[in-house]
Amino acid sequence: MTTAPTSGIPAPGQALQTAPTGHSRDRRGSPIPTAGMIATRVMELRKRRGLMIALILVNIGFPAVFLLIRLLGHAFAPYANPPAGGDMIFVILIAGFLPTFGFIVATTVGAAAGSRDLTEGMFRHLVVTGRSRLALYLARIPAGLAIVVPLVAIGVAIVCAVCAFAAPAFIDDSNVNIPPGLSRAAFENWAGDHAEPVICLLPGNGQTPGNVACPGWSKSALPPGQPAPAKLEALAVKIAGQDYHGYTQILRRPPISLMIKAGLWIELEAAVGFILGLGLASLLGQRLVPVILIIVLQMILTPILSAVDLPHLQDLQRSFVGLAMTHLEPSGLPLAVGLPGVAGGLGRPGGAPSLLPESATEAACVIIAWLAGWTILGAWRMMTRDA
Amino acid sequence: MTAESRWAVETHGLTKRFGANIAVNGVELMVPRGSAFGYLGPNGAGKTTLIRVLLGLTRADAGTMSLLGYPVPRHRGVALARVGAIVDEPRFHRHLTGRQNLRLLAAAREPAARDRIGPALERVGLEHRGDDRLSEYSMGMRQRLGVAACLLGDPQLLLLDEPMNGLDPAGMAEMRDMILSMVAEGRTVVLSSHLLDEVERSCDAVAIVDRGRIIQQGPISELLAGAQLTLDVECSEPGRARALLAGTTLGARIEAVPSALGLEITLPAGTGRDVIAEISRVLVEGGIAVYRLRPVSTSLESWFLQVTSRLGDPE
Numbered sequence: 294m295t296t297a298p299t300s301g302i303p304a305p306g307q308a309l310q311t312a313p314t315g316h317s318r319d320r321r322g323s324p325i326p327t328a329g330m331i332a333t334r335v336m337e338l339r340k341r342r343g344l345m346i347a348l349i350l351v352n353i354g355f356p357a358v359f360l361l362i363r364l365l366g367h368a369f370a371p372y373a374n375p376p377a378g379g380d381m382i383f384v385i386l387i388a389g390f391l392p393t394f395g396f397i398v399a400t401t402v403g404a405a406a407g408s409r410d411l412t413e414g415m416f417r418h419l420v421v422t423g424r425s426r427l428a429l430y431l432a433r434i435p436a437g438l439a440i441v442v443p444l445v446a447i448g449v450a451i452v453c454a455v456c457a458f459a460a461p462a463f464i465d466d467s468n469v470n471i472p473p474g475l476s477r478a479a480f481e482n483w484a485g486d487h488a489e490p491v492i493c494l495l496p497g498n499g500q501t502p503g504n505v506a507c508p509g510w511s512k513s514a515l516p517p518g519q520p521a522p523a524k525l526e527a528l529a530v531k532i533a534g535q536d537y538h539g540y541t542q543i544l545r546r547p548p549i550s551l552m553i554k555a556g557l558w559i560e561l562e563a564a565v566g567f568i569l570g571l572g573l574a575s576l577l578g579q580r581l582v583p584v585i586l587i588i589v590l591q592m593i594l595t596p597i598l599s600a601v602d603l604p605h606l607q608d609l610q611r612s613f614v615g616l617a618m619t620h621l622e623p624s625g626l627p628l629a630v631g632l633p634g635v636a637g638g639l640g641r642p643g644g645a646p647s648l649l650p651e652s653a654t655e656a657a658c659v660i661i662a663w664l665a666g667w668t669i670l671g672a673w674r675m676m677t678r679d680a
Numbered sequence: 681m682t683a684e685s686r687w688a689v690e691t692h693g694l695t696k697r698f699g700a701n702i703a704v705n706g707v708e709l710m711v712p713r714g715s716a717f718g719y720l721g722p723n724g725a726g727k728t729t730l731i732r733v734l735l736g737l738t739r740a741d742a743g744t745m746s747l748l749g750y751p752v753p754r755h756r757g758v759a760l761a762r763v764g765a766i767v768d769e770p771r772f773h774r775h776l777t778g779r780q781n782l783r784l785l786a787a788a789r790e791p792a793a794r795d796r797i798g799p800a801l802e803r804v805g806l807e808h809r810g811d812d813r814l815s816e817y818s819m820g821m822r823q824r825l826g827v828a829a830c831l832l833g834d835p836q837l838l839l840l841d842e843p844m845n846g847l848d849p850a851g852m853a854e855m856r857d858m859i860l861s862m863v864a865e866g867r868t869v870v871l872s873s874h875l876l877d878e879v880e881r882s883c884d885a886v887a888i889v890d891r892g893r894i895i896q897q898g899p900i901s902e903l904l905a906g907a908q909l910t911l912d913v914e915c916s917e918p919g920r921a922r923a924l925l926a927g928t929t930l931g932a933r934i935e936a937v938p939s940a941l942g943l944e945i946t947l948p949a950g951t952g953r954d955v956i957a958e959i960s961r962v963l964v965e966g967g968i969a970v971y972r973l974r975p976v977s978t979s980l981e982s983w984f985l986q987v988t989s990r991l992g993d994p995e
Contacts, residue, residue: 321757321758321790322756322758327787329786329787329791329794330788333784334784336776337776337780340775340776341775342775409773413772413773414771414772415772415781415784417737417767417771418770418829419785419788420735420736420737421763421765421767422789422833423758423761423789424757424788424789429788679737679738679739680738
């Protein structure tokens with residue numbers, strides 16, 4: 294150890310300053326964390342390579358690679374590979390992949406933020422500074438969100454950009470590629486020119502005539518308009534008339550308003566995951582168990598609760614944060630994605646997926662209660678535990 | 681109690697229980713400001729627990745305490761603002777560098793603490809390793825980083841729990857010099873250690889703790905003055921010499937046992953020089969050839985072993 298400091302700390306033998314400097318502005322007992330505390334917590338989380346790699350891979354890497362492969366596939370073989378973007382891809386990524394895995398990885402970040410000081414022995418040093426334990430806890434929330442939120446935003450932005458700019462030129466209605474923006478008359482006219490695929494694939498009320506062979510029509514191999522018997526043409530026009538409303542509901546690319554709402558919803562999913570992970574990890578003092586518990590809650594319990602009817606426990610079912618999150622899902626995203634834990638879960642037996650009735654206000658209250666509850670529990674444990 | 685108290689650490693009736701086990705038992709401790717104070721005790725005596733209670737790392741079950749004159753836990757924040765501490769083995773985030781770990785701690789202190797990171801690293805000799813990750817640090821380097829973390833608050837009081845652990849002899853000497861220099865600067869250093877020799881060389885005063893209770897405390901010189909005195913006597917016929925002493929009035933007051941070259945005579949605490957002269961006279965008049973009669977100065981270690989009940993079980 295050397296004995297010649299340059300500044301700040303008195304050199305050996307030099308008298309100690311008895312008048313403390315800067316302590317009056319210190320506000321060490323305040324529960325509000327300082328900007329410096331938040332900034333250094335961001336640094337601490339950002340330097341966790343494994344965690345950051347997982348976070349980037351899930352939110353940006355996997356969607357980007359998936360879309361890049363589709364872009365390249367379509368670029369090199371446009372007839373064999375559909376366009377990379379479009380509404381359907383948007384739905385798969387935004388309502389399926391990103392909220393599910395983004396939630397899990399955000400939970401992992403929260404659990405790391407809530408437990409690593411304890412398990413790595415740093416908590417003791419921090420407590421010895423005299424800083425309010427509540428401030429030490431609260432500093433982790435903006436710090437974690439400062440990492441999670443931008444990465445989620447980048448991932449969503451990539452998905453939105455590709456889905457909007459690399460959307461297919463046609464409307465995909467039940468695997469039939471139809472030009473977009475047709476009027477009813479134009480749609481019926483087009484149906485008459487494409488009678489066989491329309492009869493075979495579009496939803497019609499009647500039976501398929503026996504003289505129509507329905508091969509495996511695919512959107513990538515749409516046959517050119519073929520002359521068809523007048524009877525078949527009339528049937529196709531009739532089916533088109535019935536399906537016109539459905540046709541107008543199908544989007545070629547996601548609208549901007551939906552992209553914004555979906556982005557905000559996914560951010561909310563990630564933020565909820567982070568804060569739940571932080572609170573539970575702070576409460577338990579470890580990382581792995583909270584992550585497992587939250588995954589079980591979100592991926593197993595919530596879908597089951599969304600799928601079963603429990604007449605006497607509906608309030609309990611509504612109080613689960615996963616269901617409340619689904620209620621806040623933008624209306625443009627379908628509940629029928631069917632991924633466990635996501636957007637409507639498994640669906641109710643014998644019918645289309647549905648949710649227990651719950652207003653947006655009630656759902657928001659449930660989410661706020663979960664966030665506040667776990668934050669209070671985590672902070673309480675942090676303030677009372679032995680360091 | 682005010683911040684002008686002459687005691688850097690003051691506790692009264694401080695008690696901490698873990699279930700049925702009383703780790704800190706009614707401790708009355710007074711550490712004078714500006715001193716180097718040793719806190720000694722065998723394994724499980726409650727040394728670390730006392731430091732943890734003082735720092736608010738765990739709660740006391742009874743008693744009062746103050747740091748730098750501020751009652752804690754009521755004024756814990758302002759008291760700890762000028763306290764630095766190492767408790768147990770210093771552990772930090774292993775994925776961060778030494779400097780980044782200090783930044784994390786400085787951010788929780790006053791704004792000026794950030795400016796002290798460089799000087800603190802320099803003072804503990806880590807200025808060239810400050811940007812290495814903790815995972816690359818040896819135990820001794822982590823100890824030094826722990827001291828650097830203590831210095832971020834420009835502390836008036838340092839509570840160091842086994843700071844010599846993991847240090848090589850040169851590192852221990854440097855740590856000792858640093859402790860002495862900090863005391864010379866007017867800081868108070870409380871050193872909890874099982875290295876009695878180091879404590880004796882570094883500290884002015886000590887407290888001996890056993891089973892959670894302080895047995896004795898005070899300046900080392902005063903405590904040792906009250907210790908038993910040992911005489912190392914080289915003489916002819918040790919057996920007859922022992923019998924001669926036992927036959928006099930001295931026999932009831934001293935304990936003589938044969939040694940390799942003569943006798944080892946233990947005298948009670950506070951024995952005067954006249955008793956030593958009387959022993960010499962009895963032996964010589966009894967026809968014993970006395971080659972050497974040497975009072976053996978009492979070391980802190982031998983005194984510690986005298987007053988603690990669990991001999992040979994140092995922490």
